[in-house]
Amino acid sequence: MKLNQPVNTIKGIGDELENDLNSLGIHTIKDMLEYFPYRYEDNELSNLEDVKHGDSVTLEGQVQNTPNVRYYGGKKSKLTARILVGRILINAVIFNRAFLKKSLTPGKTVTISGKWDQHRMTVTVDNIELSSFSNDRAIKPIYSLKEGIYQKQFRRFIESALLIGIDDMEELLPGFIQKKYKLYSKREAIQAIHFPKNHTQLKQARRRIVYEELLLFQLKMQALRKFERENSKGTAKQFSHEELKKMVGLLPFELTVSQHNVLKEILTDLRSPYRMNRLLQGDVGSGKTVIAAITLYAAVLAGYQGALMVPTEILAEQHMESLQQLLASHNISIALLTSSVKGKRREDILSRLKAGDIQIIVGTHSLIQEDVNFHHLGLVITDEQHRFGVNQRRALKSKGLSPDVLFMTATPIPRTLAITAFGDMDISAITELPAGRKPIETYWVKDSMLERVYGFLNKEIAAGRQAYVICPLIEESDKLDVQNVIDVHEEIVHHFPDFKVGLMHGRLTNEEKETVMRQFSENNIQILVSTTVVEVGVNVPNASLMIIYDAERFGLAQLHQLRGRVGRGSSQSYCILIANPKSEEGKERMRVMTETNDGFLLSEKDLKIRGPGDFFGQKQSGIPQFKVADLVHDYRALEVARDDAKQFIESESFWTEPAFEKLRHYLSNEEFIKGEKLD
Structure with a gap:
């Protein structure tokens, strides 16, 4: 097959160039054709008399001098050349391409593209052609290339690759799908995404490739769900609906409509013969703990044990307290297992757990230690699941015979990321706060108002309430971070000599952090000065004020998480953002924070501002890298692809009809069906 031929089949690619292309992930003709441009330039010359400061320009001119090259910061360089464009002499500045000096000889005609600085009469060059302007194509593709490979040269390679391999490009999409969405064929799309004749053609090529990328990803996700369900038979839990109704009726508050809807989805999962694999999203204070309590009670009514795993000891203690209050009148045996539980007390809990005398266990990662055995574990709930590694979550699941699994998170995940990163899970969301909750009033102030x-x-x-004061974590240096917090702590101590001021940061041990948080939750500390380590933390209903220094350094999701530490009691709560943002993006974040308390709305805005890569941080591998698709801008295509994939995978015809043969073949080559399943 011509597509599998190595790139050195293309004329002009020798050993050195082949190595350079290999380092970009281009090994075959197919790789070359699927190495798409990252942007395009309209291929027409700019008239310097018409362009404005800051515009992108394309200019043709003659080099007037031997360029000057300056080196700085090690290997970085700045090349400056004088170029005569018509009768106007301008400067061309080219960064980190000092090797061009040899080619830019006086009298040489060049074409440059870049940003125009009207005041300095300078173009900061993105792209340079060592030749006259050529109007051979209206739209010019620009590729992400490394030093030593030129745009013009690479476009020539693409042209050769198209001649060699385009006829062998496999069509994966069934004809009826192409017809339904009026999509280009694969060949048309590949041709047009590299060399579009006009913007309409480019848009259609991109539309086809985006849909295919997202459909293939969602097919994997939906096939994984089907595979998981069929291969991990759960146990259909039979429990008395009347008993559960009675328990909900005895709660000291009414469930919200959103809580009722979520509960219905979870209880349906418990009754089904398939193992539950559900993510419960709920904003800070939305009432996830109550849902957890009702779900655990349902499992106990069905004759099973339930486990609730949380990231910290103090959080485990608070959950334990909440469960004891919520289930007080139901004669349920609940125990707490953390690293602080030692000796005979621990042995007693372990033997009662194994015998089945303990029906619900709450704990930290202590729950997954080897000597912890259950009598009949049927339900595992993990709170703030992203704080546990895949292996830790899997270890707890393995303690039972296919127990139902519910993950809970207070980090509102934007819909597009939820569909993508957790596509193999069912997702429930509590989208409203319980009645009577007062919205937190948020204010943005400058340093001058300190x-x-x-x-x-x-x-x-003075009114008897408590406050958090948060300082940003300065990533370049842990020492700077701690110093920053210590400075603020000293200042607060100086200002408030009559109150007890606590200090917390990432350099403290877990035990030290637990001690400080316990003192704060028991009101032995009135003001807690801390870095973001309190972000996912404990419930301190008496804390009514959150002050965040240098708030512009944080993303919206993180600011919202920090704000959620207050507003948990009956008093009106406040969040004060101290910020002097220089960028429009920073100002926009501050404005959005003062306008809404809705975590889901904030998460969508955050995604638009920061992009998907930064939303979860580098450690999260749940977000795939697409070549063309963009999770923010292509969210409608993602939802369509997800719905189509779901329908295909669940239909008999997908697994039997010839129209789907290529998609079936694609799935059968994917490792997840043969090997390790995603967690």
Whole structure:
């Protein structure tokens, strides 16, 4: 097959160039054809008399001098050349391409593209052609290339690759799908995404490739779900609906409509013969713990044990307390297992757990230690699941015979990311706060208003309430981070000599952090100065004020998580953002924070501002890298692809009819069906 031929089949690619192309992931003709442009330039010359400061320009001119090259910061370089464009002499500045000096000889005609600085009469060059302007194509593709490979040269390679391999390009999509969405064929799309004749053609090529990328990914996800369900038979749990109704009726508050809907989805999962694999999203304070309590009670009614795993000891203790209150009148045996539980007390819990005398166990990662055995584990709930590694979550699941699994998170995940990163799970979301909850009032102030902020802080503490003061974590240096917190801590101690001020940061041991948080939750500390380590933390209903220094350094999701530490009691709560953002993006984040308390709305805005890669951080591998598709801009295509994939995988025809043969073949080559399943 011509597509599998090595790239050195193309004329002009020798050993050195082949190595350079290999380093970009281009090994075959197919790789070359699927190495798409990252942007395009309209291929027409700019008239310097018409362009404005900051515009992108394309200019043709003659080099007037031997370029000057300056090196800085090690290997970085700045090349400056004088170029005569018509009768106007301009500067061309080219960064990190010092090797061009040899080619840019006086009198040489060049074509440059880049950003125009009207004041300095300078173009900061993105792209340079060592020749006259050529209007052979209206839209010019620009590729992400490494030093030593030129745009013009690479476009020539693409042309050769198209001649060699385009006829062998396999069509994966069934004809009826292409017809339904009026999509280009694969060959048309590949040809047009590299060399579009006009913007309409480019749009259609991109539309076809985006849909295919997202459909293939969603097919894997939906096939994985089907595979998981069929190969991990759960146990259909039979429990008394009346008993459960009675328990909900005895709660000291009414469930919201959203909580009722979520509960219905979870209870349906428990009754089904398939193992539950569900993610429960709910904003801070939306009432996920109550849902967890009702779900655990349902499992106990069905004759099973339930486990609730949380990231910290103090959180485990608070969940334990909540469960004891919520299930007080139901004669349920609940125990707590953390690293603090030692000796005879631990042995007693382990033997009762194994015998089945303990029906619900709450704990930290202590629950997954080897000597922890259950009598009949039927339900595992993990709170703040992203704080546990895949192996830790899997270890707890393995303690039972296909127990139902519910993951809970207070991090509102945008819909597109939820569909993508957790596509193999069912997703439920609590989208409203319980009745009577007062929205947190959020204010954005400048540094100059610090004295007024301190005055307000004094007023809240004097009224018997508590406050958090958060300083940003400066990533370049842990020492700087701690120093920053220590400085603020000293300042607060100096300002408020009559109150107890606590200090917390990432350099403390887990035991030290637990001690500080316990003192704060018991009101032995009135003001807690901390880095973001309190982000996912404990419930301190008496804390009514959150002050965040340098708030512009944080993303919206993180600011919202921090704000959610207050507003848990009956008092009106406040969040004060101290920020002097320089960028429009920073100002926009501050404005959005003061306008809404809706975590889901904030997460969508955050995704648009920061992009999907930064939303979960580098450690999250749940977000795939697509070649063309963009999860923010292509969210409608993602939803269509997800719905189509779901329908295909669940239909008999997908697994039997010739129209789907190529897609079936694609799936059968994917490792997840043969090997390790995703967690």
